[in-house]
Amino acid sequence: MLETTNLRKTFKKQVAVDDVNLYLEKGEAVGLLGPNGAGKSTTISMMSSLIKPTMGDVTWHGKSIVEDPSVIRLHLGVVPQEIALYKELTAHENLKFFGKIYGLKGKKLENEIAHVLEMVGLTERKNDLVKNYSGGMQRRINIAVALLHEPEVIIMDEPTVGIDPQSRNYILEMVRRLNHEKGMTVLYTSHYMEEVERLCDRIYIMDNGRIIASGTKQELTSILSSEETILIELDRPYPELTLELEKIEEVLRVVETDKGMKLIVPKNSRLLGKVFRVADKHKAQMVSVNVQVPTLEDVFLHLTGRKLRD
Amino acid sequence: MRTIILLQLQRLRREPGLILSMFAMTFGFVFLIGGFGGGERIDVPIYFDASVNVEKQALLLDELNESDSFSFTETEPSTAKKQVALGDIPYAVKAMDSNYQMLIATDNLNQMLVDNYVHQIYANELRIQEVEAGVNDPDFRDKVDRYLANGPIALTSVTSEGGSGGFDLQKQSLFGMTLFFSIYTIIFSLGKLAEEKRTGTWNRVILSPVSKWQVYLGHLSYAFMIGFLQILVVFIFFNYVFNYDIGSNFPAVIVTVACFTFSIVALGMLMLGLVKSLEQLNALVPIVSVSMAMLGGAYWPMEAVSNQVILAISKLLPITYGMEALKDIAIYDQGILSLAEPLSIMILFGVLCMGIGINLIERKV
Ligand SMILES: Nc1ncnc2c1ncn2[C@@H]1O[C@H](COP(=O)(O)OP(=O)(O)OP(=O)(O)O)[C@@H](O)[C@H]1O
Ligand SMILES: [Mg+2]
Secondary structure (H helix, E strand, C coil): CEEEEEEEEEECCEEEEEEEEEEECCCCEEEEECCCCCCHHHHHHHHCCCCCCCEEEEEECCEECCCCCHHHHCCEEEECCCCCCCCCCEHHHHHHHHHHHCCCCHHHHHHHHHHHHHHHCCHHHCCCEHHHCCHHHHHHHHHHHHHCCCCCEEEEECCCCCCCHHHHHHHHHHHHHHHHHCCCEEEEEECCHHHHHHHCCEEEEEECCEEEEEECHHHHHHHHCCEEEEEEEECCCCHHHHHHHHCCCCCCEEEECCCEEEEEEECCCCCHHHHHHHHHHCCCCEEEEEEECCCHHHHHHHHHCCCCCC | CHHHHHHHHHHHHHCCHHHHHHHHHHHHHHHHHHCCCCCCCEEEEEEECCCCCHHHHHHHHHHHCCCCCEEEEECCHHHHHHHHHHCCCCEEEEECCCCEEEEECCCCHHHHHHHHHHHHHHHHHHHHHHHHHHHCCCCHHHHHHHHHHHCCHHHHHHHHHHCHHHCCHHHHHHHHHHHHHHHHHHHHHHHHHHHHHHHCHHHHHHHCCCCHHHHHHHHHHHHHHHHHHHHHHHHHHHHHCCCCCCCCCHHHHHHHHHHHHHHHHHHHHHHHHHCCCHHHHHHHHHHHHHHHHHHCCCCCCHHHCCCHHHHHHHCCCHHHHHHHHHHHHHHHCCCCHHHHHHHHHHHHHHHHHHHHHHHHHHHCC
């Protein structure tokens, strides 16, 4: 019901979004995954009619929202990446204002406010100033505002950035319930693989303004079905080791991680012996070695040669 | 639109510091410059050269003291010279038969005004003397005096153009400081728009079914309302509580203040369009308002300025016309019709800035 065709956005000379095609069907939870600067927020801004694409179109039930943004406004809720609230006002005052500009009033407005406050678990704190809230609580009100007018689709731009695991869990669970129990269509943007894996039916992976892969989690991991991952933990970084390991013929990719390195290799390639020998040659101290089935993170690594988060 | 105005008012109620401090500053500075109640005059010590006979001395002193703005008091030449030399008094006037000199200790705004005024009186006097010598009528002087006293209104205004009535310290400080500080209030109120763009609430509002021009209108009306009320409240206070005289034509004052406020709101929009961030705006506001106040006659009257460049620049600033119109109302009791020129220039200025400003803002995605 919400669809983009050949969407493109350039800022001055920089191409932020390039030829993006994606769609949402009713009731779906779709993930948009990509590292910083991939173009996720820009794509969302165009999909929500906030900015006009340089090229391409966005349609809502077949009608172009580039030509007429009003067709989507009442049906769409957007949770922006930043905390877009009036911090010197209370949560209740914020909700009241945003409800009013969506045309809600009187009893209906108060009911909706009570409802969303309940949903984000902040009913008791509704008369506190938003600036006195913790980061996690601000995030929850940020979401609540987008739910007030009971939209059919909700687009969330990294709604869990920079908050504690508990609030994060709360939010993820809430989104899951909205999707499963209320049948709300969700577009969830993140650079946390696990969140997207947990919530979403389908996933788009974005990098450098382009969609580089898409499909269900199974479809995406099957890109690497004939590969496996070797995770090596080292006592300290050995830069020469990376170069040396890349020289081994069967190794597809080598990436340095926080604690050591990660190799993507063909399944059953029995490379461990060679790896040990190279490490030995460089007097590298291995703390642990693990062979794993590839994750979505590895798919991203495989496709771009980079980690999802730097 | 109403919802947006109400929201901004609600936010103002939570954080009223800025607006209140602008009120306080206005009051403080008007008092500082204009003085408390009653007509405070500028004291000017004067002494006479031997070339002026006693009879003429008295006449001259009377004439000089006709203005409400200055109070000339005779002193001994030696004391005057000593006091100026020591810096005890900023200036003194030495009156001669057909000329005068100013003894100056430090450069001082009032000294310019005094100089201007005395110059005017002497010039008038000389002109009359010249004609007197030509007509050879012993009663001529009396006739002129009588004529000046009872003559047509047109002639009275000759003296007021640069002299007595043209300058009134109280009105100058009240109008000048009020307009000056209102610029801050108005543009900072408008700055809420830039702030909302940064925090992202602007986008949220734009994504709602409310149309964009309603959102703009909400912000513009809010800034207009706050500025307009600030100016009027200050005027009313000083007029009724502190006996400052803002004239009797209150509707004309209201219309003038409205035009001025509109022009500053528009100027604010232009500035919002030009700056890249809220910080830049905050840095730009004092620069713009102070230089406008200096060049446009809010700090000192334009009558005291002779620099052609400054005069030319002042013609481009709305505050010049705001001051002009308010003084015309308060001092010369002018009605709205005769203020058509300054008022329409302010509106034109506003429309231009608004057009360019909104365009620039919209272009910034
Ligand atoms: N208004 C703008 N003007 C110029 N460049 C922009 C603008 N907005 C985004 N960009 C650029 O476009 C690219 C994509 O940015 P975008 O914010 O869409 O990325 P993102 O995937 O949301 O990243 P993040 O995870 O950091 O939020 C970036 O390189 C960014 O610098
Ligand atoms: Mg983003």
